[in-house]
Amino acid sequence: MPIHYDVTSVTLDEIKNLVSDRAITGETMLLNMGPQHPSTHGVLRLLLELDGETIITCIPDIGFLHTGIEKSMEGKTYQQAEVLTDRMDYLNTVGNNLAYCLAVEKLVELDVPARAQAIRVILAELQRIASHLIWLATQALDLAAQSVFLYCFRERELILDIFELVSGQRMMTTFIRPGGLWRDVPEEFETAVRDFLGHFPKRIEMYEGLLTKNPLFVDRTKGIAVVSGEEAVRWGMTGPSLRGSGVDYDLRKVNPYSGYEQYDFDVPLGENGDVFSRYIIRIQEMRESIHIIQQAMDKLPSGPVRSENRKFVPPPRSELGTSMEALIHHFKLWTEGFDAPEGSVYVPVSSPRGELGCLLESDGGPKPYRAHWRTPSYANLQALPMMAEGHLVADLVAIIGSIDIVLGDIDR
Amino acid sequence: MGLEEKAGNLGFVTTTLENVVNWSRTRAMWPLLSGLACCAIEMMAAQSAHYDMSRFGMELMRASPRQSDLLIVAGRVTNKMAPVLRRLYDQMPAPKWVLSMGDCASNGGVFNNYAIIQGVDEVLPVDVYVAGCPPRPEALIHGILVLYDKVQQEGITEWA
Amino acid sequence: MGNNLQKAAEIIQEKYNGEINSFRDQITLLLSKDSIVEVCQILRDDFSFGVLVDETVVDYWRRKEPRFQIVYQLHSRQHDERIFLRTPVSDDDPFTSSVVSIYPNANWYEREIWDLFGIRFEGHPDLRRILLPKGYQGHPLRKDVPIKVEETRFTFNNDELARGKPLAKE
Numbered sequence: 001m002p003i004h005y006d007v008t009s010v011t012l013d014e015i016k017n018l019v020s021d022r023a024i025t026g027e028t029m030l031l032n033m034g035p036q037h038p039s040t041h042g043v044l045r046l047l048l049e050l051d052g053e054t055i056i057t058c059i060p061d062i063g064f065l066h067t068g069i070e071k072s073m074e075g076k077t078y079q080q081a082e083v084l085t086d087r088m089d090y091l092n093t094v095g096n097n098l099a100y101c102l103a104v105e106k107l108v109e110l111d112v113p114a115r116a117q118a119i120r121v122i123l124a125e126l127q128r129i130a131s132h133l134i135w136l137a138t139q140a141l142d143l144a145a146q147s148v149f150l151y152c153f154r155e156r157e158l159i160l161d162i163f164e165l166v167s168g169q170r171m172m173t174t175f176i177r178p179g180g181l182w183r184d185v186p187e188e189f190e191t192a193v194r195d196f197l198g199h200f201p202k203r204i205e206m207y208e209g210l211l212t213k214n215p216l217f218v219d220r221t222k223g224i225a226v227v228s229g230e231e232a233v234r235w236g237m238t239g240p241s242l243r244g245s246g247v248d249y250d251l252r253k254v255n256p257y258s259g260y261e262q263y264d265f266d267v268p269l270g271e272n273g274d275v276f277s278r279y280i281i282r283i284q285e286m287r288e289s290i291h292i293i294q295q296a297m298d299k300l301p302s303g304p305v306r307s308e309n310r311k312f313v314p315p316p317r318s319e320l321g322t323s324m325e326a327l328i329h330h331f332k333l334w335t336e337g338f339d340a341p342e343g344s345v346y347v348p349v350s351s352p353r354g355e356l357g358c359l360l361e362s363d364g365g366p367k368p369y370r371a372h373w374r375t376p377s378y379a380n381l382q383a384l385p386m387m388a389e390g391h392l393v394a395d396l397v398a399i400i401g402s403i404d405i406v407l408g409d410i411d412r
Numbered sequence: 413m414g415l416e417e418k419a420g421n422l423g424f425v426t427t428t429l430e431n432v433v434n435w436s437r438t439r440a441m442w443p444l445l446s447g448l449a450c451c452a453i454e455m456m457a458a459q460s461a462h463y464d465m466s467r468f469g470m471e472l473m474r475a476s477p478r479q480s481d482l483l484i485v486a487g488r489v490t491n492k493m494a495p496v497l498r499r500l501y502d503q504m505p506a507p508k509w510v511l512s513m514g515d516c517a518s519n520g521g522v523f524n525n526y527a528i529i530q531g532v533d534e535v536l537p538v539d540v541y542v543a544g545c546p547p548r549p550e551a552l553i554h555g556i557l558v559l560y561d562k563v564q565q566e567g568i569t570e571w572a
Numbered sequence: 573m574g575n576n577l578q579k580a581a582e583i584i585q586e587k588y589n590g591e592i593n594s595f596r597d598q599i600t601l602l603l604s605k606d607s608i609v610e611v612c613q614i615l616r617d618d619f620s621f622g623v624l625v626d627e628t629v630v631d632y633w634r635r636k637e638p639r640f641q642i643v644y645q646l647h648s649r650q651h652d653e654r655i656f657l658r659t660p661v662s663d664d665d666p667f668t669s670s671v672v673s674i675y676p677n678a679n680w681y682e683r684e685i686w687d688l689f690g691i692r693f694e695g696h697p698d699l700r701r702i703l704l705p706k707g708y709q710g711h712p713l714r715k716d717v718p719i720k721v722e723e724t725r726f727t728f729n730n731d732e733l734a735r736g737k738p739l740a741k742e
Contacts, residue, residue: 063703068527090450153460
């Protein structure tokens with residue numbers, strides 16, 4: 001019976017080696033924040049030790065969204081397990097699919113046609129923009145800029161419309177499949193994406209106009225939670241949170257996957273490592289994503305979108321009526337799945353939050369023996385106590401927003 | 413031949429007290445600003461300009477359970493979150509309603525393992541279930557309108 | 573395989589009697605759990621593997637002895653190389669040494685491993701459950717714990733399943 005756990009109470013005894021001595025004598029105050037709190041971006045819980053309004057220690061308590069996805073994946077075949085990856089980091093669903101499919105492809109050594117790779121890049125970058133839009137909306141909302149929230153969600157709808165166009169679903173697309181894509185994109189895809197590319201850069205200008213020089217916003221973000229490059233690396237931070245500290249590390253550049261090496265783009269770097277730098281970086285990243293999508297659209301190759309390797313990829317539906325062999329392959333793949341060779345692979349991709357890695361271990365059967373996700377928010381959140389120390393409680397919401405956590409990504 | 417006919421020209425409307433109370437409850441229902449998982453993003457989308465839930469009297473979402481009437485359970489409910497959710501529900505003043513948004517909240521969805529509660533109705537009395545993974549904002553709005561229909565039929569003594 | 577990685581792997585293999593495996597261009601070193609802290613120290617200081625990317629466990633219940641293998645993944649930014657370390661941990665009284673003193677971000681990874689697999693880390697500063705609620709019994713990611721916990725509800729077994737859930741009856 002689940003309800004009998006008393007999770008809300010934390011005794012001082014449990015955390016006495018995490019708080020300062022003054023908390024034990026009662027000189028400082030222990031305050032609970034979350035899991036029901038509008039600016040913890042989900043169900044994050046923080047225990048704060050406060051001296052007046054200054055944070056002395058901050059102890060995150062996570063797991064309120066622990067879904068057991070890693071366990072559930074062990075009970076599904078490689079094709080079925082992909083559905084669960086969408087639900088993990090729900091702002092980066094396409095990126096999760098991509099990481100998972102790349103891992104499966106590496107495990108079974110599957111080829112992916114060039115057209116599929118280009119479409120994967122387009123969708124992943126669109127998803128990156130959508131994710132950054134949600135981040136911008138919530139970060140601005142936390143700092144009391146309501147209108148940015150409304151604008152960001154307006155633009156996000158356009159991206160979701162494109163996803164719906166290609167896959168029939170707004171968020172949980174599962175469009176990228178091991179060996180390619182589910183199907184080719186419809187004809188309207190090109191105009192939809194070009195339309196979006198046409199007017200989105202002006203919208204970024206608009207967000208910047210609302211925030212970048214806004215004194216209320218700048219006062220609350222500049223000089224807050226400064227992280228040096230060495231500290232960020234030491235704590236294993238990745239993504240914009242790391243690049244905000246001036247460390248040049250982007251997996252799309254250093255370890256290109258899915259044909260990122262063909263595209264020309266910059267990796268924006270921050271100067272100060274504070275909340276404002278991380279904000280500027282994400283805004284710049286949206287612009288770079290536009291560049292990447294533009295290039296990918298311009299040289300979008302034609303051809304098949306699924307590998308011809310019938311041992312792992314189901315045949316097209318049109319062949320089922322005429323070819324006995326295709327029917328057998330289809331039946332085998334959807335009833336038993338495919339056997340992967342024994343071994344373990346790890347594939348990292350660059351999610352909007354940092355390095356998202358999928359570790360798959362196979363025992364030779366049709367189901368992953370162990371699936372583990374190295375999620376960026378988990379690593380970034382771990383640095384939060386270090387970042388929050390010495391700041392005011394009011395700044396904490398800006399700091400949480402700036403590392404762009406998604407609780408589904410942390411708790412899995 | 414009744415009061416309505418006689419008073420019609422004077423600008424009166426006659427109705428029952430029950431109708432008025434239920435009508436006013438549906439026209440200013442404040443949901444609790446509490447998102448759990450993926451569905452919370454679609455709930456935010458429903459609140460934003462494109463879908464604009466404030467058309468249905470949901471002008472603002474309150475972060476405090478003391479000020480809200482409707483708990484939208486948006487996302488999967490874990491064993492660790494369930495007591496918290498129950499406490500939130502207990503803290504809401506009556507009359508209060510619960511809308512279970514999405515497959516995970518309604519019946520566990522794609523997850524059946526050690527961590528996820530198989531439907532939030534194990535811990536809360538749910539009024540309306542909205543299907544979808546995640547439901548579109550339109551689906552959420554439809555669910556809310558269904559809830560309004562339900563509220564319209566409630567007796568005034570039910571929450572007394 | 574890069575030069576730095578090659579050298580590191582050879583030295584560790586020689587000195588700590590490790591076993592090198594290579595699968596799909598990934599280098600994995602199998603080590604005994606006593607040497608893991610020293611090896612991490614050497615890799616960090618001499619071979620610039622400055623980041624612990626990930627730490628997790630694979631449970632080989634009834635397949636291999638010893639039962640668990642802890643997987644560490646280290647990354648060198650200068651050379652852009654990754655190395656995987658694996659240390660076996662046996663089933664009875666599973667424990668190993670913590671690497672928090674070398675990589676501070678191992679803290680949460682090791683808490684997660686304790687939470688989900690029940691492997692203790694000696695020298696860990698704060699070994700509490702992290703993802704599951706405080707009073708939870710057992711370690712669910714072990715292979716001897718079943719994946720599904722509840723029958724799917726249908727009309728014919730609804731009443732039976734609902735009997736165990738008294739809370740929402742009001």
